[in-house]
Amino acid sequence: MRFVGRETELRELKKIFNSETFEFVVVFGRRRVGKTTLISKACEGFKTIFHLSTKTTEKKTLADLATSTYEGLGEGSGFVFSNFDAYLDYIAQKAATESLVLVIDEFPYLVQSIPDVMGVLQRFIDLKLKKTKLKLVLAGSSVSFMEHQVLGDKSPLYGRRTAQCKVMPFDLSETRTLYGGTEINTVLVQEITGGIPLYVSYFSPDEVIEDSIRRLFFSSNGLLYNEPLNILNMEVNEPQAFFSVLELLAHGVNKQVELADKSGMSASNISYYLSTLQNIGLVDKKLPFGDANKKKTIWYVKDGLFQFYFKHVHPYRVLIERGVVDGTMAWLGKSFATYAGRPFEEICRNHVLSHANLPITEIGSWWGSDPRTKREEEIDIVAKTIDGDLIFGECKFTNEKVGTREYDDLVRKSKNVGGDKKRYYWLFSKSGFTADLLAAAKDNEAMRLVNLRDLFL
Incomplete structure (x- = not known):
């Protein structure tokens, strides 16, 4: 896979590696997001030891560190380190007068095999490594572990890092650069993959998007067919229980009490599963914009791949295993347009964040009862700027053009959200806008129309 984006x-990493002093960098992000690729690219041209930690014993870890060191330096064959202190002593000697990059990837696994490793690192950083030219990089896919156990204020390593980098999924423009397909297909690929570069690279711009989906998901040999299970197997125990929670969430069961009822699990178990999935970065919770009533909290699948998989693939695994997929693909063709609307809203929210005239301090969606219509209503996007102005957004991923009716509905619904500052109305449309709405927008500075192409700017 060619290297794209991350400029x-x-x-920043190359600048750090060119430093003449000790540096300690923490790099983290969701599994498959491209941390290792980024670090490897940054290490080009620098003397580097790159160690990939695995789930194993302390003795095997020390042997693997010796092997990684030999591969990076070309010396030290046959070395045996009695403990991690001895290893860091050796590294300190090698970096005493010459710059050296030491990357420990999947650092949480190293901590599992050598429990006192962070205490040892703390002591060596304070007493020896700060005097060297070592560039220490700790990387990990367990976002919660890296944020709390490594960067948190209760960590032995707290306050010692000189830089940190949370590697995020690709935005829409980066996905298009890697994928190379049409605008509409790029939006679909972004929604399905969540912008994870490895997954994006599996899609071919020369292939009909439906054929790509069939090849990757609707075959027992597909590259993404077992990917969610593989991720969960690496992250959690009892993956099947987590599977059940994710499947219910993907099908709209989004409150804790409902999840407990539908799954047959206890409320405490559901709370644990949701918290764990949130720490991994697969799910999240939200409230209606401007509402602090926790009883209204709903949970949702945050990760694009997991949302698509549990909505459209997992229910049909029996058929896929038998190779009978024509019916499921036909059903996908009918249901996907409706499904695509939700992840399209997330793309539009990101556009608001980067294109508002003032910094956004809060963004989300609103739902609730409209006292005027006596109906349950929803606003796709509500955002507040730093000076209190409100932006309301309606996102339409349909084949019909958006017109004045949708604008009037958005203005009406926006009255359910309090605020006495300026109000702006953004309408997003996959298929463009009617002539009437385009004409109205010319004389209305509070209205902004955003078509598919604008999302890539």
Whole structure:
């Protein structure tokens, strides 16, 4: 897979590696997001030891560290380190007068095999490594572990890092650069993959998008057919229980009490599963914009791949295993347009964040009862700027053009959200806008129309 994007992160890492002093960098992000690729690219041209930690014993870990060191330095064959202190002593000697990059990837696994490793690192950083030219990089896919156990204020390593980098999924423009397909297909690929570069690379711009989906998901040999299970197997125990929670969430069961009822699990178990999935970065919770009533909290699948998989693939595994997929693909063709609307809203929210005239301090969606219509209503996007102005957004991923009716509905619904500052109305449309709405927008500075192409700017 060719290297795409990450210009800012790459530039910062190279600047750090060119430093003449000790540096300690923490790099983290969701599994498969491209951390290792980024670090490897940044390490080009620098003397580097790159160690990939695995779930194993302390003795095997020390042997693997010796092997990684030999591969990076070309010396030390046959070395045996009695403990992690001895290993860091050796590294300190090698970096005493010459710059050296030491990357420990999947650092949480190293901590599992050598429980006192962070205490040892703390002591060596304070007493020895700060005097060297070592560039220490700790990377991990367990976002919660890296944020709390490594960067948190209760960590032995707290306050010692000189830089940190959270590697995020690709935005829409980066996905298009890697994928190379049409605008509409790029939006679909972004929705399905969540912008994870490895998954994006599996899609071919020369292939009909439906054929790509069939090849990747609707075959027992498909590259993404077992990917969610593989991820969960690496992250949690009892993956099947987590599977059940994810499947219910993907099908709209989004409150804790409902999840407990539908799954037959206890409320405490559901709370644990949701918390764990949130720490991994697969699910999240939200409230209606401007509402602090926790009883209204709903949970949802945050990760694009997991949402698509549990909505459209997992229910049909028996048929897929038998190779009978024509019916499921036909059903996908009918249901996907409706499904695509939700992840399209997330793309539109990101556009608001980067294209508002003032910094956004809060963004989300609103739902609730409209006292005027006596109906349950929803606003796709509500955002507040730093000076209190409100932006309301309606997102339409349909084949019909958006017109004045949709604008009037958005203005009406926006009255359910309090605020006395300026109000702006953004309408997003996959298929463009009617002539009447385009004409109205010319004389209305509070209205902004965003078509598919604008999302890539």
